[in-house]
Amino acid sequence: MFTKDIKIIKGERVQLPTKYGHFEFVPFQEKINGLEHMALIKGGFSLNEAVLTRIHSSCATGDLFGSLKCDCGDQLIQAMKMIEQNGSGIIVYLQQEGRGIGLMNKMKAYKLQEEGMDTIQANLHLGFAPDERGYEIAAEILNLLGVNKLNLLTNNPDKILGLEQNGISVVERVPLIIDANPFNKHYLETKESQMGHQLSKLNVEILSHDN
Numbered sequence: 001m002f003t004k005d006i007k008i009i010k011g012e013r014v015q016l017p018t019k020y021g022h023f024e025f026v027p028f029q030e031k032i033n034g035l036e037h038m039a040l041i042k043g044g045f046s047l048n049e050a051v052l053t054r055i056h057s058s059c060a061t062g063d064l065f066g067s068l069k070c071d072c073g074d075q076l077i078q079a080m081k082m083i084e085q086n087g088s089g090i091i092v093y094l095q096q097e098g099r100g101i102g103l104m105n106k107m108k109a110y111k112l113q114e115e116g117m118d119t120i121q122a123n124l125h126l127g128f129a130p131d132e133r134g135y136e137i138a139a140e141i142l143n144l145l146g147v148n149k150l151n152l153l154t155n156n157p158d159k160i161l162g163l164e165q166n167g168i169s170v171v172e173r174v175p176l177i178i179d180a181n182p183f184n185k186h187y188l189e190t191k192e193s194q195m196g197h198q199l200s201k202l203n204v205e206i207l208s209h210d211n
Helices: 060-064 072-086 103-114 119-125 136-144 157-164 185-195 204-208
Strands: 008-010 014-018 021-030 036-042 050-057 089-094 149-153 169-174
Touching: 008 136, 021 072, 021 136, 036 072, 036 136, 050 072, 050 169, 060 072, 072 089, 089 136, 103 119, 149 157, 157 169
Parallel strands: 050 089, 050 149, 149 169
Antiparallel strands: 008 021, 014 021, 021 036, 036 089
């Protein structure tokens, strides 16, 4: 567990029944900038248990509006379903829109993609790294919840590295594969081929029939 200065404030823990299961909800706020994050919690955890966990970065277009241009919203719903079925687990929801570049810049990147760039080229053109996210706050939230070992719901090896660099042990990577559609096929292929995301099950039917 961390011994460094705590950078976030933990809010009240309340019940949150949802259409995907019954959870508890805890908000968190960063002291330095007031940025608010949250955790969705199912069940209890024993000491040193590897907890089924999803670290999810905010995606207004996918999570709120069901955009088909990414897999974010579907991943969030699938993670909630898997945790409910497992009987325990955590979703840490971080305000890191657009892989950390913010909503305004994300829309600039989307516009560049409409003009022919892929997601990485768009970020680089705007002066950002392909992925600007960090996981120090996620690790601190997990520590405040008494968790330091995870079975992590992710396809992203960088997320595993980022958590482990901040004192969280990832015991197992649990794939979270969402079928591709004609609007996000190229985006998912770019994440797999250029960013190392382990997407071994892209929807074969959609890919093979795409002209």
